[in-house]
Amino acid sequence: MSQSNKNNFIKMDKMLAELPWYVEEYIDHKSRRLSSTSLLNYVHDLKIFFTWLNDELLQEHPKIIALENLEKLTIRQVESYLKFLVHQLGNKDVTVNRKLSSLKSLFNYLQNTAETEDLKPYIQRNVMAKIEFNDLKNDQETIANKMEGKILQGKEYSEFRLFIAHDYGELHKDNKKKYNFHVQNRERDTAIISLILGSGLRLSEIANLDITDIDFNKSTLRVIRKGNKEQYVYFSTQAMSDLQAYMALRETKYHVDKKNKALFISAAMGPRGTNRRLTPRAIEKLVEKYAMGFGKPALSVHKLRHSFATKYHLEVNDVPKLRKQLGHSSVQTTMIYTHLKDTDLKEAVEKMDIPEE
Template sequence: MNLIKQHDQKLLENKTAHLPWFVVQFIEHKLPERSPSSLLEYARDFELFFRWLIGEGLSHASKVRDITLMELEALTIEQIDSYKLFLQIKRQNGLSSRERKIASLKSLFHYLSQIAEDEQHYPLLKRNVMAKLSSHRLLHPDLIATRLKGKILEDDEEIGAFIEYIMHGYLRDIQDNKQALHYYQMNRIRDLAMIQLILSSGLRVSEIYNLNIEDIDMNKKLAHVYRKGVHDQTLKQGVFFAEAGKNSLHQYLTIRQQIYQPIRGEKALFLAIPRGQKQGKRMSKRAIQQMVTKYAKAFGKPYLSVHKLRHSFATSYYAKNDIYKTQKQLGHSSTETTQIYAQLTDKTMAHAIEKYKYNEQ
């Protein structure tokens, strides 16, 4: 099991200790088919909902773990609508986040009313209010492509401009900021290697985080990673990266030991020196996200993130390859997800033809 999943497994165990028994039963039912990371998100969604129930007086429980099935059976559509408003207004969740939280609840209520049984073989939940809700098809490729428009690097020219900015433009923008200048000069080569690797392979942030030095095969241009959704999480799969990624990685590996002076036995590929310390440790997932966001905002693409760098790679890759190669490169379990890039590529190519100049005869 990779490092993130080990961490999330411990967090999940701690979280379920404070949830109702029927939620623990649901999570145990889902364990064979869902990763600890996914189940941790479920658990967080349930805890938020249960705390809202208590706060609204819809449960007599003083603790989340004491909420009863009868209290869930008594819920009305109007009350669920109130919860959705709470998510939108008080929590300031966007549509995608709200729908994901509601989908988690629908999955729990479905399990309790259709799968789980009591000792007399009756459903644990006699009335399922969530069955009356309809959810948006948020995973429809057209919808996702529309949402990504303007939030990714949409062609090779823009990808090149972003890399050039990190190499030179960002330095000009921080000349008067001594602290920013210090960290940039120390980490520029590492940051470029990481971003170039994502933009030349489409790796996820969790896959980047988990990389060890021995996972990189420079000769074959392969990164060996734990892929999301693969049942056997003890096996790593090889993901190809392009020449640009290889060149940047080579530059980083030549300075990794000297700049970061890793602690003894540290195998992580990408290192950072924690504040107040002198030796490098595995760069955290959050630090990777913050690093990309820092450059993205300065570049004028504030919505750009690690995941959107992956989308940027995929859009460019799909324009030159078929859907099945793109699916395999990205580690998608279905071509339905990969269809997003068909939509984005159509828009990118339409934009490219508008820029095309020629002399009329």
């Protein structure tokens, strides 16, 4: 188990200790299909709800909230909670929907999956089934306006990569510490950015990659997607070139123990000089650093993923292939995925390498 997963489970155990027993049972049920990050998000959302409900019921502790209390919840009370998320916590509609989705999932489990010893459901009445999600529909023009200026476009793809590989160091030549740090890590950092822009991988997927996950012959990466689903994702030729350049220097530059299979390594830290897998937060910070220097501070790992998707759609114009490449899943697109051919998907990704005129 990776250190990131261990940390997630430690945080979960701490929060679950403050929640009712049936929440822990529900999370245990979900654990067979979800990653530790997704489980942690569920627990976090449920803790917010039960803390609010505890205050609403004037009880001493969320842990003692009984199933009967959930069964007696009214629609007005649930709507009051959703207003609390908006007005007190400042949550946007999309965040409110996510937290409502967590509650719907819990209540569905209590009503339709869990059983008492006499084979009866934990709750008979499910108020969450009566609550609708916020309508998040936006027209394409609105979405485009929000995204404009926050992603890479046109020649910026190659320019941003070049900035990381070379120009950032030149920009900070007078700062010995920054310059030396960049020289030490430029191949690694270029490979990370190039891989996101050449595959559209998520932050967690990039951070969790092992060197054994790469197949240079097939231009594929083995990734564990949301829901612990294994998938082989294609990456571009430019990403391959940058990965190979980094891999050639990985052991000598970072003095990596051969037992350490993590693809992206941090510089040695601590008295023993231990190398560790680069954490998701560390990857976020390096993207933020380069984005600021490049003059597009709104760039993030997620925006780089958006950049890949935008360019892919403009050049390939095949939404089903794009959905599979990004690892998106929904009831509406499940059947589309089953008709995709891997050879077509590989050719689509390769088109990403056509140079800008």
